[in-house]
Amino acid sequence: MGEKLSIPKGYRQTKQRKAILDILEKAEFPIHAEDIFLRLKEGGIDISLSTIYRNLEMLTKEGLVVKSYMMNEDKARFALPDKKNYLVCEKCGKIVIIDNCPFDKFKEELIEVHGFDITGHSIEVYGICPECQKKSE
Template identity: 40%
Template sequence: MEKLLREKGLKVTKGRLEVLKILQQARVPMCAMDVFNETPRAISASLSTVYRILNQLTEAGILQVSLEQEESTYYEMKGDHHHYIVCARCGKLAPIDDCPIDALDEHIMRATGYAITGHRFQLEGICPDCLKK
């Protein structure tokens, strides 16, 4: 991770390394509050610091915004190309295994000449647990 930060022109700090470690180990995207709650207070004592680090790492192309839900932005490591369905009741995330947009990207690139650099796709629904209630 240290090498990656340096390659992107960022100073190696304990906070940046911890945020990267947390997101690299995460099974689903995380919002700033989730990352803050996992970060030892000795490394990052404030939520605003976590927000700043997430924004810096996203601008540097190390992280990507994967979804937005209830006024929260969720982050994951860049290159982890995933899409999710989100329960509208409890907020639980479930990954969508295959990207349903890749074929559409190809069609749009051929039709417009644009080089598509990314996309976001998010579905909302009610999870099986909430449907049982």
């Protein structure tokens, strides 16, 4: 696990918290708490789903984890901040992380026009992936 993913000061460095961050670091895209639960169980870590949710809320509050809701889903997904911008296929559900964030250029304009102190963002873009486009032809 990378140095940037350490548990914030004031919180205990538990095996469970470290394991949750490790799962999120390995995840290719934002995942549900239930997915984290299953992956931890498969890895032999005994943890309850409610403990995962409590830890995810703390990690979100501390800025180590980003919480988002995808269109047509009623459960939150969680990811590390570098995986918070993504494309979602409306047909198959494929998720592709956007590495180069286009928001940085737009951020300065928002600050100038609206006077907001921007503290964070996430971008979800919906469409049809190339594979589903081919199937539709």
